[in-house]
Amino acid sequence: MLIINCPWCGARPEIEFRYGGEAHVARPADPAAMSDQEWADFLYNRTNPKGLHAERWRHIHGCGRYFNAVRDTVSDFFVTTYKAGEPRPDIGESGQ
Amino acid sequence: MVETTATAEPLAHYPLDALAAGTRAIGAARLTALGPVSRLAFRGREAAIQAAGEAFGVALPREANRRNTANGRHALWLGPDEWILLAPGADPAPLFAAIETATTGLPHSLVDVSARSVTLEVAGSKAAYVLNQGNPLDLSLDAFPVGTSTRTLFHKAEIVLSRITPDTFHVDVWRSFAPYVWEMLEDARRELA
């Protein structure tokens, strides 16, 4: 079973977690000032990289908290996890 | 969490009455439905955490997945701002009032969830083995020592699992899931009969 490191609880089995989509997608401060295309980009368009991806996870059947992870979308390897609100760790865009 | 005898509140045992009556005695993994317990869900930040712990009589643990115990009461860490408070007896009202008074003016949430769940006890030399049939956590004493409590899964049901002694675990499960968890535990311990 895939083991995921919750920043609060430590190493836990993947079935306790839920995926939460790409991390660090900030809601625009003034949506009314945006074009439809810009708003659509915020709502729907994600980077979908082949390689390292910063993404949200929730330890739903554990501490309940959302946190962020950097995962390699090719190997499913979790490079690191960190608490929500912390900046994306300085790790390259691909490879390990 | 708290061992009391079933007395006043028939609802406390209701989902498991028939199942518990028909269970087999298996010494290596005894299965018991425990009596009514007062359960309060507390959420809050720094100032309220301290006050709630003082009113409850048990400091709220700040370490992940730990349980503090004093005078038959337990405070379980469930999340960085979330605890469950357990006290003997079926009437949470006085306790609820005491904590609410102590935390007046401090942002927090306190909810009486006594009737939401029931607690099962799995005890015996094979207790961890039986629980591991439906739970993937490392239940060795090193990784899951006495005093550990955590939300997790048993098969497809969410539970709060606590290690009370090296060979005694409490499984707190939402009422409507209790028969499912009970029967999966029965299935797991069948080979030990």
Ligand SMILES: [Zn+2]
């Ligand atoms: Zn966690």
